[in-house]
Amino acid sequence: MQAWQKQLNLFFIAMGFFTRIPMPKWIEVDADKLNKASRYFGLVGLLVGVISALVYSLMLHWVSPSVAIVFAMITSVIVTGGFHEDGLADTADGLGGGWTVEAKLNIMKDS
Template sequence: MKKELHIFFTSLMFYTRIPCPKNIDHHPDYLNKATRYFPLIGWIVGTISFSIFYISSLFLSVEIAVIMAIIASVLTTGAFHEDGFADVCDGFGGGWTKEKILLIMKDSAIGAYGAIGVVLLFLLKYKLLSDSIVLLQTSDTNTIFKVYLLFISAHALSRLAAITIIFTHEYSRNDATSKSKPIAKNYTWKEVLGAFFFGLLPLLALAFFHYKTLLALIPVFIIRYFLARYFQKWIGGYTGDCLGATQQVCEIIYYLSLLFLWKFI
């Protein structure tokens, strides 16, 4: 149990800005195992984001409450995944060889592709999440609980989609300059089982109220497949930035899928 707590806190420290015990560090062995808890981190981020949404919605409109919730999630993770998305936009938008793409993504400065991409990403996330919540609020019962499940299922499932790339593809960089390299070396059935358990459980809970929600798995993992294929084609695998971008894109696709399912099917 003590070792599992250490692994969990390693994952929490790596993926968020939440304070952890002082003895926790980026030890490669624990980082390898921390992948099993990546979707569980989505539960935590989603819970914090939902809490801010709920408190804000008591005094403000749904739209403003959603903005506050997005800000909360960004602050909780330190824009970890959004930064990866911006780097991927810059790297694949401005690079035409593997070496150039990796070099651009390694640059801490954000370029035009990254800036435009992040703006459009947040606009989509704001609108899709707002509309999804409004649809849920038309339900007769358990509205708040359903909104909570919406938040944590989006964060958990999108992180599951991202982390599965580690299970199916190779890390692209040949050097050890990226913090994400240690988690790319080894994994066991425990990491795979843990990731899927924590990644799918909130979705199954939401599907208890809206069974059509399960169909959202299809577009999410279709997009995950094509993103991984795209990364493989251009850089021969993935980087930490690619995982962050996959998480953000799959979160958007999840909201979009739910809106379509709840409105038209």
């Protein structure tokens, strides 16, 4: 496998970890490769942001900015599978639901 193919494989691993975008069948995933794919996490975030921004820009032609924002947010949730929203909800549960630091952390770790 050539160097650019290895990097492309790592990019697709990162994208598969953070999004619901289907990955090619030839992608090889293991724990070591996922660790190395972390170099592409920011690029995947940028890609998700660009997709949401495109939806926002397109929707501005037909609806108000407030409604376009809602469509962009829905797109982000669909593309990521609600990854960040779930983390935010777990954090809110932990901060509001526990009386001790240990209880709060246990709540936030709950899957």
